[in-house]
Amino acid sequence: MSHLEHAAGPGGFPIEAKPPLRRFHQARWDEPLIFELTQPGQRGILVPPAEPAVTEAVAGAPGELPPGIRRAAPPALPEMSQLHVLRHYLRLSQENLGFDLNVDVGQGTCTMKYSPKVNDRLAGSHKLADMHPLQHPDTAQGVLEIYWRMEQILKAISGMDRVTLQPGAGSAAIYANVSMVRAYHAARGQGDTRDEIITTIFSHPSNAACAKTAGYKVITLYPDADGYPDLDSLRAAVSDRTAALLITNPEDTGIFNAAIAEFVDVVHQAGGLAVYDQANANGILGITRAREAGFDLCHFNLHKTFSTPHACGGPAAGASCVTAEIAPYLPVPTVERDGERFFLDYDREQSVGKIRPFTGVGPNILRAYAWVMSLGAEGLRQVAETAVLNNNYLLSKILEIPGASLPYASGQRRIEQARYSWEELAADTGVHSEEIGIRAADFGVHYWTSHHPYVVPEPFTLEPSESYTKSDLDEYAAILSQVAHEARTDPGLVRGAPYNLPVHHTEHEVLDDPAQWAVTWRAYQRKHVTGTP
Amino acid sequence: MSPVIGLIVNPVAGIGGPAALKGSDGADVQRRAIRTGAVPRSGERAAVTVRRLLARLPDLVLLAAPDRMGERAALDCGVAGPRLRVVIETGQVTTGDDTSRAAVAMRAAGAELILFAGGDGTARDLVRGVSESVPVLGIPAGVKMQSAVFATSPVAAAEVAIAFLARGGTMVRPREVVDIDEDCLRAGRLTARLHGHLAVPVERRRVQDRKTGSSQAAAGTAADVAAAFAAQMEPGRLYVLGPGTTMRAVADHLGIPKTLLGVDVVTTAGLVAADVTARDLDAMVSAGTTIAVSPIGGQGFIFGRGNQQISATALAAVGPGGIAVLCTHEKLAGLRGAPLLVDTGDPAVDASLAGHVRVITGRNERTIYRTRAAGG
Numbered sequence: 001m002s003h004l005e006h007a008a009g010p011g012g013f014p015i016e017a018k019p020p021l022r023r024f025h026q027a028r029w030d031e032p033l034i035f036e037l038t039q040p041g042q043r044g045i046l047v048p049p050a051e052p053a054v055t056e057a058v059a060g061a062p063g064e065l066p067p068g069i070r071r072a073a074p075p076a077l078p079e080m081s082q083l084h085v086l087r088h089y090l091r092l093s094q095e096n097l098g099f100d101l102n103v104d105v106g107q108g109t110c111t112m113k114y115s116p117k118v119n120d121r122l123a124g125s126h127k128l129a130d131m132h133p134l135q136h137p138d139t140a141q142g143v144l145e146i147y148w149r150m151e152q153i154l155k156a157i158s159g160m161d162r163v164t165l166q167p168g169a170g171s172a173a174i175y176a177n178v179s180m181v182r183a184y185h186a187a188r189g190q191g192d193t194r195d196e197i198i199t200t201i202f203s204h205p206s207n208a209a210c211a212k213t214a215g216y217k218v219i220t221l222y223p224d225a226d227g228y229p230d231l232d233s234l235r236a237a238v239s240d241r242t243a244a245l246l247i248t249n250p251e252d253t254g255i256f257n258a259a260i261a262e263f264v265d266v267v268h269q270a271g272g273l274a275v276y277d278q279a280n281a282n283g284i285l286g287i288t289r290a291r292e293a294g295f296d297l298c299h300f301n302l303h304k305t306f307s308t309p310h311a312c313g314g315p316a317a318g319a320s321c322v323t324a325e326i327a328p329y330l331p332v333p334t335v336e337r338d339g340e341r342f343f344l345d346y347d348r349e350q351s352v353g354k355i356r357p358f359t360g361v362g363p364n365i366l367r368a369y370a371w372v373m374s375l376g377a378e379g380l381r382q383v384a385e386t387a388v389l390n391n392n393y394l395l396s397k398i399l400e401i402p403g404a405s406l407p408y409a410s411g412q413r414r415i416e417q418a419r420y421s422w423e424e425l426a427a428d429t430g431v432h433s434e435e436i437g438i439r440a441a442d443f444g445v446h447y448w449t450s451h452h453p454y455v456v457p458e459p460f461t462l463e464p465s466e467s468y469t470k471s472d473l474d475e476y477a478a479i480l481s482q483v484a485h486e487a488r489t490d491p492g493l494v495r496g497a498p499y500n501l502p503v504h505h506t507e508h509e510v511l512d513d514p515a516q517w518a519v520t521w522r523a524y525q526r527k528h529v530t531g532t533p
Numbered sequence: 534m535s536p537v538i539g540l541i542v543n544p545v546a547g548i549g550g551p552a553a554l555k556g557s558d559g560a561d562v563q564r565r566a567i568r569t570g571a572v573p574r575s576g577e578r579a580a581v582t583v584r585r586l587l588a589r590l591p592d593l594v595l596l597a598a599p600d601r602m603g604e605r606a607a608l609d610c611g612v613a614g615p616r617l618r619v620v621i622e623t624g625q626v627t628t629g630d631d632t633s634r635a636a637v638a639m640r641a642a643g644a645e646l647i648l649f650a651g652g653d654g655t656a657r658d659l660v661r662g663v664s665e666s667v668p669v670l671g672i673p674a675g676v677k678m679q680s681a682v683f684a685t686s687p688v689a690a691a692e693v694a695i696a697f698l699a700r701g702g703t704m705v706r707p708r709e710v711v712d713i714d715e716d717c718l719r720a721g722r723l724t725a726r727l728h729g730h731l732a733v734p735v736e737r738r739r740v741q742d743r744k745t746g747s748s749q750a751a752a753g754t755a756a757d758v759a760a761a762f763a764a765q766m767e768p769g770r771l772y773v774l775g776p777g778t779t780m781r782a783v784a785d786h787l788g789i790p791k792t793l794l795g796v797d798v799v800t801t802a803g804l805v806a807a808d809v810t811a812r813d814l815d816a817m818v819s820a821g822t823t824i825a826v827s828p829i830g831g832q833g834f835i836f837g838r839g840n841q842q843i844s845a846t847a848l849a850a851v852g853p854g855g856i857a858v859l860c861t862h863e864k865l866a867g868l869r870g871a872p873l874l875v876d877t878g879d880p881a882v883d884a885s886l887a888g889h890v891r892v893i894t895g896r897n898e899r900t901i902y903r904t905r906a907a908g909g
Contacts (some may be wrong), residue, residue: 120868183581200898219891220862220900233901236889324717427685430585430692432736453866492589493694 024444027094029500035521038078095502106447108461111304123363133358143344155194159291160321161501165360170301173318174210179352181244183329194243202251206466227408238270248277254414266293281305283416287382306368386466396475417463431487439497443479535592539639543651544601546575552818577676579650585691596636633662640667650674653712660729669731681708703734727839757885759783761896775826775840796842811844823855845879876907
């Protein structure tokens, strides 16, 4: 039925049939910042006056506080009623294109899969939420048991011997791994001489960034003509200065490097360690493991493969997995079991110390644990198989769009994601990939192009995890097809997008300029209002 | 106010391509091409751009070179009367000098942007005429288009021009103009050189792909790569700096003047010799010298093109350990997987440089990249 035809509803009123593409329009509230909404004297909760006994008991307390920590003035918090706070955040939520709203397959490499709501309820339970990280382990046996069990699960999934769940994010896990690499070489008297870390241009950039942050020199390899990591380049890169290879597989192109064990061998022969970035392991769960490829360390992002929410930049959770040879260097404390009792072990002489305070991001570890337990081992493998099937189905749909292409490894399937190119469309129309992505947002979806530099020209990276149905993927492909058609027939329309979103184009320069960026209200006031340095 | 754009068409650009003449430079080649039935396409390609421009900028004013050098393409698209102004007069047979003169006249007449339809040879004529003094953008219509001054297609050229005229949509950047000597190429030998730079509008690509805010705005730029190299220079050591903007950034960092298209010899303390010849350089370099170069964008030559002053003798004297290659990731990515090329004229030196090179791509950052002898 064409979308112009009308069907009669039960009451005889014409009801327009659902159009092939939804006519999306986002709410626009032009909502001020919460600090601008403050009204002196307004309150969300009126706290009853303290009882006389309490007042008396604490009367002298303020005087006992050291002067340095006493407030001279009350904190500058917004003053608002509950309704106004609720309304403010609901409005902001309507100006967002989050996972729960859109077919979020365009955030390739991020693995935007469904985060089951029931797991949020578990994580929000008072049994966990009321815990304090400093309470005695004897009173936290249940939480420690979850940590311990999650470690056993990740050992089985990675094939490694020990796991730490302390890192608060994927990059923190990579940093933990780099720290352990250094400790390993230092223990052999080579901590200073092995000062280079090798990675590839299509590996997650966090690898290069964490290695640099830890003080290493970074050696980057470019792909061979087919887009695979180049083994000859690796051979040319390794030396007695090599501390480690940090590599992703499949890389951001979605191409699986079947020669990965040879890469590991080349690094081992040079005396370096091999570290597997499995931030996104969604295509290989239950199919292949870091251990079998010979890696010494690997890491997972629990907020990708293991379904915990991305939460707009955190809190996330990372897991570092290591062989027995690397285990002495794990961050402290480790979670150990002594018969039926769980305890924290700080007494680890060779440990790299702490990557972050305490033992890990409890709510996310619980969510990930619940997710794995609800699936079981066979379920995990089915997740991977479905994610790969979804990706290759979407791939076939995208490649039907004139002007879209899939550079490299011609004829080879991709694993869980794919990096496509609009190069032909851009040459025909002058419309760039970024502009196609923005116009797609007018239909309620979006995509991410690629890390820089654009090794694949006019890139876009799609990753349909296991969460999406065939009709979701059909809708997504239809939207890109429509926008590509518009680029050919009315390029000005595409280049002028978006039209249906609350915000048009933003000035990105301010985000790159330390003198201008403002991530807090106070910084905004200082840099843009009062002008005081 | 109506936007004012200059339009120059090289009427013979590209005609040597289908005739397998590898280029269209020189009246003799052009006659040979036409005899073989080659039809010039540059006017048509320019018209594609102009039609696209008119669709969005109907009040556009075109400053055109006469007749087949632009005027005819403009008339074909319906630009006439007060919206079309012809800037110079030419003889019956037009030459590259007419291109240079037209560009100068367009600049004087207030062109905000000059569009030219041609190839590398035409770009050279623009360099001779206006260099970096006015924004220029190439409509790809030649055989050789190694210079980084061309849009990816005639349609894309119009879109870049529209963004440029709209202000804020583009940044004007110096871009390299390189050209191959066609006589040598037909004789089976590649010799190319850097002829200068044009001021080219580059689209300010939207950065919605950013995953997180970055504090590394300068990371990855030529200035960043240059600073990384400068930081590791040793006092007292002799450094040979090749041509180009990346090497100029090194000199800028040291506060030393740089011959943009030439080879200079410096120490961290200052300039030792400017714009040296191969003979000068052979006498100056030794095992303790470092030769630093940056590849030609899009082409990938690190030796033998644009820097022939650095001879095989000099390269043999410093050895592979005395060679530093500086390049941004953006330029490496722009090679589309092609290797870096060397062609020093000495097969033994070429072979010693073939394989892989450690390219300086930033602070504490190197990239292993494949190199190949161009002749091999």
